[in-house]
Amino acid sequence: xxxxxxxxxxxxxxxxxxxxxxxxxxxxxxxxxxxxxxxxxxxxxxxxxxxxxxxxxxxxxxxxxxxxxxxxxxxxxxxxxxxxxxxxxxxxxxxxxxxxxxxxxxxxxxxxxxxxxxxxxxxxxxxxxxxxxxxxxxxxxxxxxxxxxxxxxxxxxxxxxxxxxxxxxxxxxxxxxxxxxxxxxxxxxxxxxxxxxxxxxxxxxxxxxxxxxxxxxxxxxxxxxxxxxxxxxxxxxxxxxxxxxxxxxxxxxxxxxxxxxxxxxxxxxxxxxxxxxxxxxxxxxxxxxxxxxxxxxxxxxxxxxxxxxxxxxxxxxxxxxxxxxxxxxxxxxxxxxxxxxxxxxxxxxxxxxxxxxxxxxxxxxxxxxxxxxxxxxxxxxxxxxxxxxxxxxxxxxxxxxxxxxxxxxxxxxxxxxxxxxxxxxxxxxxxxxxxxxxxx
Numbered sequence: 001x002x003x004x005x006x007x008x009x010x011x012x013x014x015x016x017x018x019x020x021x022x023x024x025x026x027x028x029x030x031x032x033x034x035x036x037x038x039x040x041x042x043x044x045x046x047x048x049x050x051x052x053x054x055x056x057x058x059x060x061x062x063x064x065x066x067x068x069x070x071x072x073x074x075x076x077x078x079x080x081x082x083x084x085x086x087x088x089x090x091x092x093x094x095x096x097x098x099x100x101x102x103x104x105x106x107x108x109x110x111x112x113x114x115x116x117x118x119x120x121x122x123x124x125x126x127x128x129x130x131x132x133x134x135x136x137x138x139x140x141x142x143x144x145x146x147x148x149x150x151x152x153x154x155x156x157x158x159x160x161x162x163x164x165x166x167x168x169x170x171x172x173x174x175x176x177x178x179x180x181x182x183x184x185x186x187x188x189x190x191x192x193x194x195x196x197x198x199x200x201x202x203x204x205x206x207x208x209x210x211x212x213x214x215x216x217x218x219x220x221x222x223x224x225x226x227x228x229x230x231x232x233x234x235x236x237x238x239x240x241x242x243x244x245x246x247x248x249x250x251x252x253x254x255x256x257x258x259x260x261x262x263x264x265x266x267x268x269x270x271x272x273x274x275x276x277x278x279x280x281x282x283x284x285x286x287x288x289x290x291x292x293x294x295x296x297x298x299x300x301x302x303x304x305x306x307x308x309x310x311x312x313x314x315x316x317x318x319x320x321x322x323x324x325x326x327x328x329x330x331x332x333x334x335x336x337x338x339x340x341x342x343x344x345x346x347x348x349x350x351x352x353x354x355x356x357x358x359x360x361x362x363x364x365x366x367x368x369x370x371x372x373x374x375x376x377x378x379x380x381x382x383x384x385x386x387x388x389x390x391x392x393x394x395x396x397x398x399x400x401x402x403x404x405x406x407x408x409x410x411x412x413x414x415x416x417x418x419x420x421x422x423x424x425x426x427x428x429x430x431x432x433x434x435x436x437x438x439x440x
Contacts, residue, residue: 034059034315056101073327075331077335083130090132189248224242251272272308274288277312340391344358373423376415392427399414
């Protein structure tokens with residue numbers, strides 16, 4: 001067995017639970033919730049450390065209750081959650097011994113990561129932490145001339161590349177703290193690499209070696225490696241040791257899922273915002289509908305992928321009511337239709353006109369999004385359907401060929417009542433799920 005084959009085998013074993021659970025919560029939260037213009041506010045507005053300091057002094061999330069967050073995630077049908085332990089601005093929600101720029105030194109006065117982990121574990125959810133590889137606060141991280149640093153255009157912030165090793169020591173040290181001081185972590189979500197700031201610029205092999213020695217089970221995203229000409233070996237049959245355990249497409253669902261060079265599926269997770277920002281943005285009310293979230297979750301699963309859906313709590317630590325309402329409705333749907341999500345993946349059948357298929361062993365799930373005139377056509381499944389039930393309530397559905405479709409001999413037809421036109425309207429306009437048991 002080659003090194004690449006061994007790495008793929010280990011990746012497959014580590015991600016088994018991940019590919020079963022399918023749905024998680026992403027939480028972007030930090031000082032940027034106070035200006036409330038998104039998590040990139042320092043970069044976009046070219047704010048200096050001094051400009052940004054008032055937010056550190058003001059940070060006081062008096063309503064932070066991670067137990068409420070955890071209950072909302074669980075009720076939504078999410079199985080795991082990932083919190084931003086440190087974002088690009090360098091502010092740490094955890095009690096790092098390597099910096100003073102942390103929540104314990106604000107009015108909050110406590111370790112917010114520790115409380116998050118305790119609350120979500122108590123609800124039976126798996127837990128992960130996001131850690132930004134870049135740092136706009138650290139004095140040894142490249143500033144002037146960098147692609148994205150807030151001071152990229154300010155020559156006064158030119159830094160000596162010979163000192164970058166001090167930042168790497170700091171960054172590796174903080175990752176070690178997270179994997180040493182906070183119990184079992186299920187996911188480490190790194191963000192992000194760009195240009196030359198990728199791969200061994202981060203001393204990635206050394207970093208992964210340290211992480212695997214501390215928590216060998218932990219799954220890691222593919223963002224140490226970067227993309228394009230600077231990475232992408234997670235898709236090859238000889239990945240690097242830092243290629244990651246899952247690909248992480250952002251704000252997009254891959255058109256055909258993700259497969260490796262050998263044609264086999266590669267674990268992946270689409271990270272998607274509920275509105276148009278990751279961090280809290282007070283003016284952003286462009287929220288996705290519950291039906292859209294449900295259908296995009298189904299799309300991910302139908303392509304062997306996961307959905308990591310983001311919420312951005314406000315400066316007081318409260319998840320916006322709009323987000324909670326959406327999550328509650330998604331959870332209502334999952335409570336009745338979760339068997340078509342958890343443990344499921346792609347079907348061998350092509351995408352149907354009316355929606356999507358997911359499958360799990362001998363069960364095929366027809367996710368019907370589009371209203372039908374007459375019975376719903378199960379193309380190519382003539383004589384293969386043993387039984388059909390509405391997944392939400394278990395009621396038997398009628399599988400027969402109506403007189404007007406006798407010439408379509410390769411297809412099966414299912415409807416919700418007699419006569420066939422009673423298929424309209426759908427029982428659930430968000431996504432009506434038909435559970436099909438097929439003959440061998």
